[in-house]
Structure formats: C-alpha cells, structure tokens
Amino acid sequence: MKIECRSFGFKNGADAQSDFVFDVRCLPNPFYIEHLKHKTGQDKPVREYVLSNKQAKDYLKKVIDILLLVIPIKEKYGVEKMTVSFGCTGGHHRSVTFAIEVCEALKQRNYDSVCYHRDINIED
Numbered sequence: 001m002k003i004e005c006r007s008f009g010f011k012n013g014a015d016a017q018s019d020f021v022f023d024v025r026c027l028p029n030p031f032y033i034e035h036l037k038h039k040t041g042q043d044k045p046v047r048e049y050v051l052s053n054k055q056a057k058d059y060l061k062k063v064i065d066i067l068l069l070v071i072p073i074k075e076k077y078g079v080e081k082m083t084v085s086f087g088c089t090g091g092h093h094r095s096v097t098f099a100i101e102v103c104e105a106l107k108q109r110n111y112d113s114v115c116y117h118r119d120i121n122i123e124d
Contacts, residue, residue, distance in 0.1 A: 001075050002112050003067075004083045005103040007041065009091025009119040018085035020070075022063055022098065027056045030093040040120055041096025050097040060098060064105050071111065091119030 008015040015021060030036035030046050039046045050056050067084065074082055084102060088094035099115050106113035 001079060002081045003106055005099040005113060005115045006085040007091055007095035007099040007117045008085055008087050009089055010087045011089055012119050015085040018083045020084045022086050024086050024088050024094040024098050027094050028053050040092045041100060046093050047097045050094050060101055063102060
C-alpha cells in the first residue's frame, strides 16, 4: 500500500481528497514566534518547537497508533493507496511537522510512505 502524508492550511480549504484528516490547529503555533514565523515544518527548529509540547507528542503518538491499527485492515481488503492529511491554519508549520513525522514513522516500519505539502509555498 502507498501511503501519502499531506499537509494543508484550512484557510485555503480543507483537503477533501483524504481518507483521514487530522486538525492540528489546537497546538501552539510557531507563526507567533518571531524567529520561526518565516520558517516551515521542514525546518528542524519548527519541528522541535511543535513537538516540545506534551499535547503535540501525545497527539502524534495517537495518530500513529490509529494508522498502525488501520493500515493492516485496509491492506487485508486490498486497498492500494491511503491518504492521511494534517491541517493547521496556513499549512506551513504544525501540519507540515505532523505530515513529516508521521511519514517518517511509517517509513521506519517499512511502509511505502511519501510526504506532500499542498500550501507550503503560499504566502500568509
């Protein structure tokens, strides 16, 4: 099964092409930290900031747990592709962090996983 982990910004519309959509707007926003504002979740300092929050770590773990439960079930029924999306306000920081982290966690478990960021090049 091919698994696509996507990030997007709700202000540009929800990602309607997903099997799962997780809203990460409930987490602290790096946009309001001056030295992180113009970076993205592709930058290590942003990911570190997002994941320094206990709630973010717990949320990430639970998302991965859900996916690890669902993936074998979908594979059993012949599903060839699954899309998991993460949305934050602008699609630059929190959602990108989660898409990258989930993609890497799945790759470490030998799943064919790719990461795509829909809104990362759209200005705030």
